[in-house]
Amino acid sequence: MNKLDLAKTYKTYYKSGSEPELVGFGEAPYLTFVGQGDPNGERFAQATAALYAAAYGVKALGKSQGTDFTVPKLEGLWCVESNKPALEAPRQEWRWKLLIRMPDFVTGTVAAEAKEKTSLKKKELADDIAQVAYETMAEGLSVQMLHIGPYETEPETVERMHAYMEARGLVQNGLHHEIYLTDPRKTPSSGWKTILRFPVEQRDLS
Secondary structure (H helix, E strand, O other), X not given: OOOEOHHHHOHHHHOOOOOOEEEEEOOEEEEEEEEEOXXXXXXXXXXXXXXXXXXXXXXXXXXXXXXXXXXXXXXXXXXXXXXXXXXXXXXXXXXXXXXXXXXXXXXXXXXHHHHHHHHHHOHHHHHHHOOOEEEEEOOEEEEEEEEEOOXXXXXXXXXXXXXXXXXXXXXXXXXEEEEEOOOOOOOOHHHOEEEEEEEEEEOOOO
């Protein structure tokens, strides 16, 4: 049985360079979990555990039907309600949507069946697994760049991305998107690799 690896199939999605670049993405399915609060807090950890449990449940179901795949990297969409930059706002105000991309053959029906079976096996996560949603997303035209280092130094990379956008008459048209290529539990913070991405559109000059 061939195992689908989305990172190899969609290289532009899961790989970026050390300079800002303009890319485009079509619609894709995801498992998601919406929450709020400190990413170092218990709620975020529970959400991550539930999302991965559901994703591996989809993988197990697919494998039993002859469509195995590698569970992709964790992603996150971030925002705050105030007008402050996210890193200047209290962490309890941070709003996030965690994502794990799914293969195109995964439908809402498949995700629901996988969630039900996984909840029976992981009863301690059942309530959180119930909050995992299936949805599709199409970011379209986007600017992305690889950030290397701790999350606290992301503003330096974001500033370079904004300069790139300004020079090309582009403005942000969606949420701050991150894809976590390294496991912070296993890698020193100086080596953390995160793709930063902003959906964009042409500035209205009228």
